Amino acid sequence: MRRRAFLAASVATPPAILLGSKVAAAKGDMPYGPLTTTPDALGILLPEGFTARLVATSGELVAGTDYEWHVFPDGGACFATDDGGWIYVSNSEVGPGTSGVGALMFDADANVVDAYSILTGSARNCGGGATPWGTWLSGEEVETGKVFECDPTGKNAAVELPSLGRFIHEAVCIDTDREQLYLTEDAPDGGLYRFTPDAYPDLSAGLLEVAGVTEGTVTWHTVPDPLAATTATRAQVAEYFPFNGGEGIYYRDEIIWFVTKGDHGVWKLDANTDKIEQIYKGSEEDGVLGEPDNVVITSYGDVLICEDQGADQQVVLVTADGAMSPIMQLVGQEGSELAGAAMNPAGDRMYVSSQRGGGGGLTYEIAGPFRSGGASASTTTTVSSQTTALATATRPAEAPDDPPAFLLVGVGGALVAAIGYGVYKLRDRNSG
Numbered sequence: 001m002r003r004r005a006f007l008a009a010s011v012a013t014p015p016a017i018l019l020g021s022k023v024a025a026a027k028g029d030m031p032y033g034p035l036t037t038t039p040d041a042l043g044i045l046l047p048e049g050f051t052a053r054l055v056a057t058s059g060e061l062v063a064g065t066d067y068e069w070h071v072f073p074d075g076g077a078c079f080a081t082d083d084g085g086w087i088y089v090s091n092s093e094v095g096p097g098t099s100g101v102g103a104l105m106f107d108a109d110a111n112v113v114d115a116y117s118i119l120t121g122s123a124r125n126c127g128g129g130a131t132p133w134g135t136w137l138s139g140e141e142v143e144t145g146k147v148f149e150c151d152p153t154g155k156n157a158a159v160e161l162p163s164l165g166r167f168i169h170e171a172v173c174i175d176t177d178r179e180q181l182y183l184t185e186d187a188p189d190g191g192l193y194r195f196t197p198d199a200y201p202d203l204s205a206g207l208l209e210v211a212g213v214t215e216g217t218v219t220w221h222t223v224p225d226p227l228a229a230t231t232a233t234r235a236q237v238a239e240y241f242p243f244n245g246g247e248g249i250y251y252r253d254e255i256i257w258f259v260t261k262g263d264h265g266v267w268k269l270d271a272n273t274d275k276i277e278q279i280y281k282g283s284e285e286d287g288v289l290g291e292p293d294n295v296v297i298t299s300y301g302d303v304l305i306c307e308d309q310g311a312d313q314q315v316v317l318v319t320a321d322g323a324m325s326p327i328m329q330l331v332g333q334e335g336s337e338l339a340g341a342a343m344n345p346a347g348d349r350m351y352v353s354s355q356r357g358g359g360g361g362l363t364y365e366i367a368g369p370f371r372s373g374g375a376s377a378s379t380t381t382t383v384s385s386q387t388t389a390l391a392t393a394t395r396p397a398e399a400p401d402d403p404p405a406f407l408l409v410g411v412g413g414a415l416v417a418a419i420g421y422g423v424y425k426l427r428d429r430n431s432g
Helices: 411-429
Strands: 051-057 073-080 086-090 099-106 112-120 125-130 138-139 147-149 168-174 180-185 192-199 202-214 215-223 246-252 255-262 265-268 277-281 292-297 305-308 314-318 323-330 336-342 349-354 364-367
Touching: 051 112, 073 138, 073 292, 073 349, 086 336, 099 125, 099 138, 099 215, 112 138, 112 147, 138 168, 168 265, 180 255, 180 411, 255 292, 292 314, 292 336, 305 336, 314 336, 314 349, 323 349
Parallel strands: 073 125, 073 336, 125 168, 168 246, 246 292
Antiparallel strands: 051 364, 073 086, 086 099, 099 112, 125 138, 138 147, 168 180, 180 192, 192 202, 202 215, 246 255, 255 265, 265 277, 292 305, 305 314, 314 323, 336 349, 349 364
16 A cells, blocks of 8 residues: 655646745644554445445445446535435446436435436536535536536436537536636646636536636636537637646635646646646655545545545545545455545535446445534535526436537547446346
8 A cells, every 4th residue: 555645845847837836745643543454344444433334336226216326436426405414426437328427315314215317328427516506517528528417306307508618528616706617627638627607607608718827827718619519629729728637626715626637636726816836746656646536625624535546546635734645445446446525514424436346336435533614515515406507407317419520539438438337237247
């Protein structure tokens, strides 16, 4: 096991961007101590005082429901319900036409009381983001991928949001102070996008821009054709800055935090000043943080980062003073990845999936003495039966299967997912 101790004191500076001061070493001890040395019955290492339980297995009915948990669970979020319970939504990152979003409903005592689908028929639903008004934005990780706004309760049909652009969508966060959205793109030369709605919180129309970066300052450039009819969005603006595999993104206290998997990077963008800095850039050798993916910030302000690497599958906790250490690690599930970390409303339970654990996916609940503090969007978002965007929904929950207008550079990933799903189903059939 590689040991996560702290953010590296030195940060490599990429060409064409000045990143400012370097990050200091960690101060003080990690809040939960080290991981135990012996995995539990589920093959999970946790700090003392934490426990894990399996809440859903891909390809099997969720206990007490008629919903078969989806394959390859990925990005997720929790939403409070009016009765003191919560809903955990989870993307399914499979091939075109077979992906979607599933949901687990919990009562106030953390019992699973229902499970169901809130989106079907889409392609490689990878990341996403929760809205302050209680919906889930789920993105497709293919070259002309779409974003769908989903009702966690399943009462309203999912709605496609064309104005958010057609590209290799990863994650999205909402700057509630300026009423703007920020979106990452999972490509080696992916863009960082900003969307300004015409009539917030209605996301059906607005301005899509892509970031250019010069000497540590972001300049926003209008994307001429968000639907990418002939040219990829990131290729439409010559001044755009390429980020190496944009992944999780989160907004809190005027700052947009996001990570890039390709260079093991952690980025900080000031929404007020448009100043940007890469506060951490790792490498395969330094053993600090590898291939960061989904990101969530707890109500206390701790950052939880899922790693997308088969050899060292951890959820890494980063404190406000820069200390870094694993809070969870899988043992015996080589070739999988951890995804979809999300905290319940009380902040004492984390939900996370081993995307290919067991062949098709395992979703866990981690309970323990997580630190909690002031309210944050991730832990206080409450679902409602109607929202501004979904109340006028006219599109079906089935995602339209329209082919891309140009060559898909994301087709390789989709093919891998489709093959993996086929192998999983074959294994499932043979074992039955």
